[in-house]
Amino acid sequence: DQQVKQNSPSLSVQEGRISILNCDYTNSMFDYFLWYKKYPAEGPTFLISISSIKDKNEDGRFTVFLNKSAKHLSLHIVPSQPGDSAVYFCAASGGYGGATNKLIFGTGTLLAVQP
Amino acid sequence: EPEVTQTPSHQVTQMGQEVILRCVPISNHLYFYWYRQILGQKVEFLVSFYNNEISEKSEIFDDQFSVERPDGSNFTLKIRSTKLEDSAMYFCASLRGRETDTQYFGPGTRLTVL
Numbered sequence: 001d002q003q004v005k006q007n008s009p010s011l012s013v014q015e016g017r018i019s020i021l022n023c024d025y026t027n028s029m030f031d032y033f034l035w036y037k038k039y040p041a042e043g044p045t046f047l048i049s050i051s052s053i054k055d056k057n058e059d060g061r062f063t064v065f066l067n068k069s070a071k072h073l074s075l076h077i078v079p080s081q082p083g084d085s086a087v088y089f090c091a092a093s094g095g096y097g098g099a100t101n102k103l104i105f106g107t108g109t110l111l112a113v114q115p
Numbered sequence: 116e117p118e119v120t121q122t123p124s125h126q127v128t129q130m131g132q133e134v135i136l137r138c139v140p141i142s143n144h145l146y147f148y149w150y151r152q153i154l155g156q157k158v159e160f161l162v163s164f165y166n167n168e169i170s171e172k173s174e175i176f177d178d179q180f181s182v183e184r185p186d187g188s189n190f191t192l193k194i195r196s197t198k199l200e201d202s203a204m205y206f207c208a209s210l211r212g213r214e215t216d217t218q219y220f221g222p223g224t225r226l227t228v229l
Contacts, residue, residue, distance in 0.1 A: 032216065034217065034218075036220070041223070041225070042222055042223065043119070043121075043206050043220035043221050043222045043223045044158065044206070044220045045220070046217050046218075046219060046220075049216070049217060089157075089158065091158075100146050100163075100165070100170075100210060100212060100216070101163075101171070102148070102160040102163055102171055102173075103148075103150075103158075103160065103208075103218060104160070105157050105158040105159070106157065107157045108157065
């Protein structure tokens with residue numbers, strides 16, 4: 001069941017540059033999308049979200065873009081910092097109950113920001 | 116800042132034993148969840164709980180699993196007879212509901228079944 005896919009298992013960027021993490025989904029019922037950051041042996045930490053009525057949401061260095069026709073979203077981190085190094089998970093929910101529904105997670109992308 | 120807490124951080128048990136994983140969700144939250152992550156795999160949904168009853172459960176959440184909110188603050192996951200394949204990180208999450216719609220996760224409990 002690959003309803004949410006993150007095709008890049010890892011990404012390496014230089015400090016100060018942009019990090020772009022991608023996520024694709026297949027279920028057209030999804031209407032709420034979130035990005036979480038996770039360190040080893042810790043729980044996922046919420047970063048940013050977007051509902052399907054928007055195509056962009058920005059919070060400080062983090063911006064999420066949603067392309068519903070392509071069923072694709074991306075997370076941009078600008079500028080990238082070494083402390084951003086972690087695994088980033090894309091997650092989606094939807095259907096009756098909206099955002100209170102279960103989250104379906106992608107497999108994660110390991111971001112390494114090089115000083 | 117309020118946060119979800121979980122105890123214990125690590126639980127080691129023998130196959131066939133019962134375990135109870137405990138969570139204290141954020142105090143004004145109304146929706147509660149359990150997820151798990153087997154090593155090397157994705158985070159997967161187990162069960163959601165609202166208004167003192169299960170809202171949804173996954174195929175993983177069979178008769179060996181149960182959840183309870185015994186006292187208005189704790190939210191527990193019980194596995195009656197653990198199997199080797201239950202070894203995983205178990206995460207509790209809560210969501211306020213109403214105008215906010217983000218699930219906040221606890222730090223997890225690492226369950227090791229020997």
